[in-house]
Amino acid sequence: MKFKDLHNQNKPLLIANVWDVPxxxxxxxxxxxxxxxSSSAIASLLGYKDGEEITFSELEYMVKRISKNSNLLLSVDLESGxxxxxxEIFRHIMKLSDFGVVGINIEDSIVDKRRTLLAAEKFAQTISEVIENLQKEKIDIFINVRTDTFLLDVPNTIEETKKRIKLYENAGANGIFVPCIEQISDIEEMVNYTRLPINVMCTxxxxxxxxxxxxxxxxxSMGNFIFDKMYGQFKRKTEAILNQNSFKSIF
Known part of the structure; x- marks a missing residue:
């Protein structure tokens, strides 16, 4: 089944967010x-903060290793490109496609000391031009555009989200990702506002x-929460070894 078709099933597509081969x-x-x-998990794994501190070449290496060792359809969190x-964004996506990547997430915020939204119209134009270049090269990849209006709790969240959804839909996006949306009424409003599949994230x-x-x-999506939970468990188990002066706690 094609990746795009998985967004039209009777039940939602549950994405396992991963960070390495295991x-x-x-x-x-x-x-x-x-x-x-998970861009956040991979960044943390390599000693970076989330928000494009990691270089694309480092991300590319990790994606290549994951792709070579899994038969599952793979989507990549490209942050803001x-x-x-x-x-340059187009070239990044083209490289990922060469590894067999079938989808990308691209977000409308960047981190410069703090995370801020990019100008909606300008970002939509970027998306439109990237998609145009992909179509010229006959690269079929699912473009899931993430809007961080709820994540950043911006003023007039609902209206700002709708504005951005409409811009990104018109730019040619295949899906819309709204992390941190939680209220049933808000989710229902966004689903009914667009013909595109809506993606939500673990909160x-x-x-x-x-x-x-x-x-x-x-x-x-699961985001980076399982990754963070796993290392919390690692800390607790290691602490038990130190306190008990024994490895019994891990067996």
């Missing part, structure tokens, strides 16, 4: 339909999967 292999063992990289230049108050299905959500 996590990708586990996702495959658990019969996930697709995996997506690792450039503000259309041609403490996100409704359960059955509720999300009934609301019309088509894709659910």
């Amino acid at each position: 996590s990708a292999r586990i996702a495959e063992e658990l019969n996930f339909q697709a995996i997506g990289t 690792y450039s503000r230049n259309v041609e 403490p108050k996100l409704p359960d999967f059955d509720t999300l299905k009934n609301l019309g959500i088509k894709r659910i």
